[in-house]
Amino acid sequence: MATESSSVDNTATLDDWPLRPWLLAGIGGLAGLVVHLILESNGESPWGAALAAAIFFAAAASGFVLNPRRWKEAALFCLGLGVVMGGIAWLAVDSGDSVAGKEFAFAAGVFFSLLAIPLFQADFHRKRWATPYAETHFHVWSDAVSAGGALAFVLLSWLLLFLLQALFSLVGFEFIETLIDTNGFGGFFIGVTFGAAMGVLRNQLGIIGTLQRVVMLVFSLLAVPFALAILFFLFVLIATGGSALWDATDSATPVLLACALGCFVLANAVVRDDDEARSDNVVMRYAALALSASILPLTVFAAISMGIRIDQHGLSPERLWALVAIALATAYGLAYWVGLARGRLSNWSHYLRRANLHLAVVSCVIALLLALPILDFGGISARQQVARLNAGEVAVDEFDFAALRWDFGDAGRDALARLAEGDGRVAELAAKAAEMEQRYPMEMRDTSFGEVAIEFDDPQLEQWVRDYVEEYPWACRTKCVVMDLGTKGNRRHVAFLSERNVQHVTFRDDGVPDPPAAPIDPIPDDVDVAPGNVEIREWTGRRFYVDGQPFGEPFE
Structure with a gap:
């Protein structure tokens, strides 16, 4: 147990404080009621949010840090954290659509809070880099277990309340139902039950420490098969030259980062807070070593995958936030490799623990800085996108002017206005995008598919087509006919025939589309693309016919 095997000397948080459950229940109930009423009446205003x-x-935060010995210091920390997060929320709501990626900035603030709480509990503000890793590790895991237990208690309390409501309604008493429907009761009840559960659990940190050991033991068991799977994946990926990965750049980056996070969690579940508490099982230790070494290659492949995506489509606020996540994950991967090299087989876990503490502090600071309006990812993306257009790296008709209008904030709209002031096709398209009142005109995003005729009977493929049109509305700007061309290699092959061109799209087995091919210019200019007018004829190859006339280039 962390409280026995490590020198957790922040005893103020370990005291059994009888008043704690009542105090936290009161704070939680009052906070839940007030937050509910504010959000209901004024939640869309900056000051309300x-x-x-x-x-x-x-x-x-008070549920985690409030204690009888240092209650003033804990109260100041809670108030300070509340002010910081309140300010971040105000910036997010007040900015409206003038700033791109504000939801990511708020998420960065939440991440900052999650790191700041255990660092405060471990007295990092006093001890700084002399803070024992065991203390921080103990608080991270005990906080996670406590929060999970409290949330489970909230759910059970709701179930019990609804059961009592159903029970009393059998005899004609509806007072519980009336109470549930009372304005503000939901927030009050959640706050009271969560606070009370947190108070009880925080008074039993000895038991929580035992439960923490059980959780880490379970994670340790998962470390072995996960390590084998990751090693096999990396072997296959390297042996195939990464071809499978590059064909799936849309989903590769988040999957790889998620696996890197899994490696981090499971490796630390085996390493724990010191060598005495570390698992004695040799297989688990080598699994932890393999997982630690796998973080860097996973993040490198994630970076390459994101680089391919950026090379294809340029920067966007979302991709810049992904690059931040990749950079932090890569920093952990590099630090772990350095620790493995310095500690070798005998002392590598010691260097991993030191890296965890140092990088947690660095990540906390970076998260706070990113949550503040210091860097404008929308402006950075807009400048890079316009530079790609001016350099001819993307065709004018393929450039996403609508993204400048809707996705990059004021910086994107300013760039769009400058483009509209020029001459030629660029200015024409920029002016049209600047006048758009919706992200895509209704004729470009017909979610009812009234203008999309699907000429095949395959529900799964039809759903893939519908999802594709929803994501890429320009595939059917006005109306189009979708034909099933069968299997092409290991891909399902369909074609979108519109009044302007033919667009070929292939789907993987999981429904993810490959990067779209360049449209094929139509041969006749005055044909009517409509259901019943489109057919596939045998030829020396295959091509489309509309009203009996050849349409487009042969595709086989």
Whole structure:
């Protein structure tokens, strides 16, 4: 147990404080009621969102850090965290659509809060780099277990409440149903039950420490098969030259980062907070070593995958945030490789623990900086996209002017206005995009598919086509006919025939489309593309016919 095997000397958080459950229940209930009422009445205004966020995060932090010995210091920390998160919420709501990626900035603030709480509990503000890793490790895991237990208690409390409501309704008493429907009761009930559960659990950190060991033991068992799977994946990926990965750049980056995170969690479940608590099982230790070494190659492949995506489509605020995540994950991977090299087989876990503490502090600071309006990812993306257009790296008709209008904030709209002031096709398309009142005109995003005729009877393939048109509305700007061309290699092959061109699309087995091929210019200019007018004829190859006339280039 962490409290026995490590020198967790922040005893103020370990005291059995009888008042704690009652105090936290009161704080939670009041905070839940106030937040509910604020969000219901004024949640869309900047000050309403800021006040609700400040109260929520201050109350939530109090459940973890409030203690009888240093209650003033803990209260100041909770209030400070609430002010910071309230300010971030105010910036997110007040900016409206003028700033791109504001939801990611708020998420960065939440990440900052999750790291700041255990660092404060471990007295990092006093001990700084002399903070024992065991203390931080103990608080991270005990906080996670406590929060999970409290959330489970909230769910059970709701189930019990609904059961009592059903029970009393059998005899004609509806007061519980009336209470549930009372405005603000939901927030109050959640706050009270969560706070009370947190108070009880925080008073039993000895038991939580035992439960923490059980959780880490379970994770340790998962480390072995996961390590084998990751090693096999890396072997196959390297042996095939990464071809399978490059064909799936849409989903590769988040999957690889998720696997890197899994390697981090499972490796630390085996390593634990010191060598005495570390698992004695040799197989688990080597699994942890393999997982630690796998983080860097996974993040490198994620970076390459994202690089391919950026090379194809340029920067966007979402991709810049992904690059930040990749950079942090790569920093952990590099630090782990350095630790493995310095510690070798005998002392590598010691260097991993030191890296965890140092990188946690660095990540906390970076998350706070990114949550503040210091870097404008929309402006960076807009400048890079315009530079690609000016350099001829993307064709004018393929450039996403609508993204500048809708996705990059004020910086994108300013860039669009400058483009509209020029001459030629670029200015024409930029002016049209600047006048758009919706992300895509209704004729470009017909979610009812009234203008899309699907000429085959395959429900799964039809759903893939529908998802494709929803994601790429320009595939059917006005109306089109979709034909099933069968299997092409190991891909399902369909074609979108519109009044302007033919667009071929292939889908993988999981429905993910390959990068779209260049449209084929139509041969006749005055044909009517409509259901019943499109057919496939045998030829020396295969091509489309509309109203009996050849349409487009042969595709086989």
